[in-house]
Each structure stands twice: as C-alpha cells, then as structure tokens.
Amino acid sequence: METIKPQENQNIFDLSLQEYGSIEKVFDLLEDNDQFNITEDISVYQDLKIGREAFKKDIVEYYNSRNLKPATALTEEEEFLLDNFSGIDYMIIEDDFIIY
Amino acid sequence: MARTIAEIQKEILDEKGKQPSLEKLNNDSKTAIWKLWINIVATAIWVHEKIVEKNAMISRPHTLNWYREQALNFHYGVSLDPDSSNEMSLVWRDGSYQFDTTGLTDSEIEDSKIIKHCAVSEIDLETVLNPDSKPKEILSDYFHNKVGVVFIKVATVKDEKISRIDVPNQLFAFKEYIAKIKDAGNQVYISSDQGDILKLSLNVYVDPLSIYINPKDLEYYQSKISTPDSVLGLIEANESNPKDDLDPSNGSLISDSDVFPVLDAIKDHLKNIEFNGAFVKTYLVDAVQKAQGIKIPILTKVQTDAATNPSDEPNTSPTDVTKIEYFIPRAGYFDLENLEVEVNYIPYTFYRDKQ
Numbered sequence: 353m354e355t356i357k358p359q360e361n362q363n364i365f366d367l368s369l370q371e372y373g374s375i376e377k378v379f380d381l382l383e384d385n386d387q388f389n390i391t392e393d394i395s396v397y398q399d400l401k402i403g404r405e406a407f408k409k410d411i412v413e414y415y416n417s418r419n420l421k422p423a424t425a426l427t428e429e430e431e432f433l434l435d436n437f438s439g440i441d442y443m444i445i446e447d448d449f450i451i452y
Numbered sequence: 453m454a455r456t457i458a459e460i461q462k463e464i465l466d467e468k469g470k471q472p473s474l475e476k477l478n479n480d481s482k483t484a485i486w487k488l489w490i491n492i493v494a495t496a497i498w499v500h501e502k503i504v505e506k507n508a509m510i511s512r513p514h515t516l517n518w519y520r521e522q523a524l525n526f527h528y529g530v531s532l533d534p535d536s537s538n539e540m541s542l543v544w545r546d547g548s549y550q551f552d553t554t555g556l557t558d559s560e561i562e563d564s565k566i567i568k569h570c571a572v573s574e575i576d577l578e579t580v581l582n583p584d585s586k587p588k589e590i591l592s593d594y595f596h597n598k599v600g601v602v603f604i605k606v607a608t609v610k611d612e613k614i615s616r617i618d619v620p621n622q623l624f625a626f627k628e629y630i631a632k633i634k635d636a637g638n639q640v641y642i643s644s645d646q647g648d649i650l651k652l653s654l655n656v657y658v659d660p661l662s663i664y665i666n667p668k669d670l671e672y673y674q675s676k677i678s679t680p681d682s683v684l685g686l687i688e689a690n691e692s693n694p695k696d697d698l699d700p701s702n703g704s705l706i707s708d709s710d711v712f713p714v715l716d717a718i719k720d721h722l723k724n725i726e727f728n729g730a731f732v733k734t735y736l737v738d739a740v741q742k743a744q745g746i747k748i749p750i751l752t753k754v755q756t757d758a759a760t761n762p763s764d765e766p767n768t769s770p771t772d773v774t775k776i777e778y779f780i781p782r783a784g785y786f787d788l789e790n791l792e793v794e795v796n797y798i799p800y801t802f803y804r805d806k807q
Contacts, residue, residue, distance in 0.1 A: 373497065376457055379502050390499070 353384070355399040361423040364394055367423050370415050380404055393425065415430030454501035460494040487687070502513040514635050516572045516585050521605055523572070526629055527551045527564040528622055542632060545572040549633045562585045563784070566617055571728030571784050604630065605728055605784040614727070614785050637687055646759035647787030650722070650731075651752035652738070653794045656703075656714055660799040661746035663713065666699035673796045697756040703797050705744065713743035714795050719788060728784040731756075747800040758782040 358367060368378040373437035378390060384401045394400070406412045415421070426434070468490075475488040543552045553561050606626065608617045617623055629641050634640050655676075658665070665673075705711045721739035725731060728790050733751055740749040756779070757770035772780055 374457075376498070379506070 353399045353403040355401055357399055358394050358396050359421050359423055360396055361425045361427060362394070362421065363425040364390060366422040366424055367394070367400060367402075369411070370401045370420075371412065372404065372406045372412035373415075376406065377407050454498065455507045457491075457494050457498045460497050461490055464494060470742060472732070481587050484679075502711075514638075516574060517606060517767055519602060519630075519634075519640075520570050520572045523567055523570040523606055523626075523630070525565065526567050526626055527552075527553070527561065528566045528625055542629065566608050566622055568605045568609045569614060569727035571605045573728075574601070601641050601672040602634075604642045606642065607727065608646045609785060611754075613788075614647070616646055616783070619644065623710065637678045643783070645783035647785045648781035648783050649755075649757050649759055649790060649792075650781075650786045650793040651753070651755040651770055652736075652751065653796075654720065655750040655752055655796045655798065656740070656746060657748040657750075657798050657800040658703070658714075659747055660801065662706060663797065664700050664704050664799045665799060667697050669702060669797075671797070672698065673798055675797050699787065703795055714740055714743055714749070715793055717743035717746075718793055719791065722788060722791070724787050725785075728780060730778040730780050731786070756781065756786075759787055 356367070356371070362370075364378055364381065365375045368381050371377070372381070381400070381402065381404075382390065384404070391404050438448075468477070477484075479486065481487075525750075529798060542549050543554050544550075555562075606617060607614050611614070617626065623642070623644055626644075630640055703707050703712050703714055705713060717740045718736065721736055731754075733754065737749050737751055739745055752774070753772065754774045754776075755770040755772050
C-alpha cells in the first residue's frame, strides 16, 4: 500500500477517479482508510492509502500521462456565493418574495 | 450486491426506449445532456445502493447464530468503572456494540474471551414454565419455530476441561452484556451450570483372552444379569453389598492392567459429544463396541439429572431415562469427573455352551 497526498480542492471522488479511473472505487478507497463517510471533506494534510487495482486503466493512464489532478471540491469562496442566492430566479413567491 | 453504475445506466436506457414519449431524446452524442443526466441519476442510485449494502452487512439480523457469535465474542476483564462490570467498555461502532480493545495485545484480547462453548436455542414457553419436567425428547422443539425464550448455555474451558464460567461474577457481567446487545423485548435466559450427572449400567460380553475378570466374581456378574431389577433391590438390601468385594482390576486389559477399555471408550465418547449435543444410546454402544476385547456391549440403564450445587444435598436418585433413545444434557455437557459407570463383565464363551 502506498500513500498519496490529496491536493487542494480535491474530494474523495476526485481521488478515486485519479487513482482508479472511476468513482466506483470510492468505497474501497474509504475502506482502506478506515472511514465510512463520503460527505466529509478530506484534508491536504492527511495522507490517503491507495494501492488497489485500477477500475479503468485507460483513464488512470490518461490522468497520469497529462499529469492531471481533478479537483472539483468547492472552495470556501464558492460555498459562500452558493449560500447567498437572491434575486429573480432564486426567490420563491410568498417565501422570500413577499408583496405587502 | 450493489449493481455497477453501468448496469444501472443500461436499465435506465432500456426503460427510456420503452417510452414513446421520450423518442425526442435522440441526440447520439456520448455527452448529450440527457445521457449525462442518466449518468448522474445512475451514480446517485449507485451510491445509495452501496450505502445500503454496507449498512445491511454490519447490522445483521439477530438470529440464533448471531446470539451465539456475540456470546463467543464476549470479553471479560476486571472492573475499572464502577458503573460497568467490565474493564473493556462496550462502545457503539459501525452500527453495533463492540468491545473497546484499544491498547491491548492480541493475546490479552484472546484471554479475555472466556466463553469457549455456547449453545443457543429457542424453547417454547410450556417447557420453560414447567421446569420439573423430565428430560424428554425436546430435540424436535429446537427445530420447530416455536416462539418462546432464547436459551443460552455457556461454558468455558479450565485446565483443558469443560466447566461452567465463574458464578456469579462472570455470569453477571455476561448477563449485562447480553441485556445490552439483545433486541428489545426478547426474553433471554442464560445459564452456565455444572455438568449433568450421568450414571450408566452396562452388561458387556468380553473376550476372556484379552480382558481380565477375576474368576470368583463371575457368579456375581452372572446373577446380576439373570435376576430382574426389582428382585435384585431386595437382595442388595438384605445382604452386605457384594459390590465391595469385587476385584478392582476387573475389566482391565490382561496385557496392561492400567487400561480399562470399556470405561475409556465411554469417557472418550462422552468427551467428544459436541457442546449441547445429544447423548445417543446407540452411539455410545457403537463406541464401546469398537474397544479392544469387547464382544457385545449392552446398555441396560441410563440415569441422568442436572447437577446440584455443591452445598446442596447430592442427588442420589437421578431420573431413569433408559427408555429414551437420545437426550440433551441440561447443562450442555456431562460431568466426567463424577461419571458413574457400572459394568458387568461376562466372558464371551457361547461357542462352548450347549446349543
């Protein structure tokens, strides 16, 4: 078993894709790291154990050869923006769009 | 087993093909928006299935086997916390109660597992409410799904001998443990008793060439066989017990006076009955038959009873169960220390008898 360091803004699905070529390995990845929580963010300081057989080798190769690291987690800034929807399209009549 | 994303996706695609109203979705690009949505939905279903699968795996239905496994997994340690009767605290982890064994070595953990034998059965209420009932053929009850009480018989191994767990300390802790992990509302009866008393009487025809019988005792043995039990009782009451005069080496091998083939075969057989296994008369006879120098073993009398406490009056007249072909010892095993075997040795000399 080897260990890897997650990059900034990577979540567990990104790592599964990067290392095994599919998110279908995400539960194996979690099991190897003694946790069972796919919603919790992972930390760049925490090494992850990997070393199982890849699910789709061509995809792993694709990421490796181009040195691509998927990172789709939301940054704090993005989360802040997402939490504060307002205006037309986001308001709901009689909920936050009330006419007195 | 959870399906793969591809399988789920294919099912959605197949279903889509059956719906004429969805024919408009015909963009054959691999990344057409409707195909991407199918992929997203399939992935969501897959994640859900994986989680359900994992949950199902760690929260197993509480069958009798589950109870047995939990009992064998019981760890007993010295109490540290006054509220708990156990050193290793029971913690809720991964959907079930588990013992917190952090900081203990493997051998320490193994040592604390005191329960080595365990039998779990479910008995209907009638049997439970009538504890005085004779040991009867309750085996069939075990296999019928009768609603009642879960019975757990446990035993440990001390000095390579099966024995009950320490009462009351260990038993109390074990009861607490089961009370905590069992399903709410279930009735669980836990017992760990001393081995049942067993008294056997046998007539054994032996080969006089390999097994020693003192010639002066032959008459006594013969009379025991030919006299009916009721008459024998009267004779024994009147006369001084002739049993005491018997040669103690009767039944031993002529070549080695320390080996008693019949007794050894019986002990060996009883030892090899699995925990809470049935005592079967025929099997015992078969086992004796195989011993050296034995021609015809006949089991004439079987008596058994649950063991009494050491402080109580010993039970001198165990229940006669000769007519029952098989039964299960109340404690799950027999007390081999106090096993009583009475053997009448008769030389096998039919070939010289007048026909």
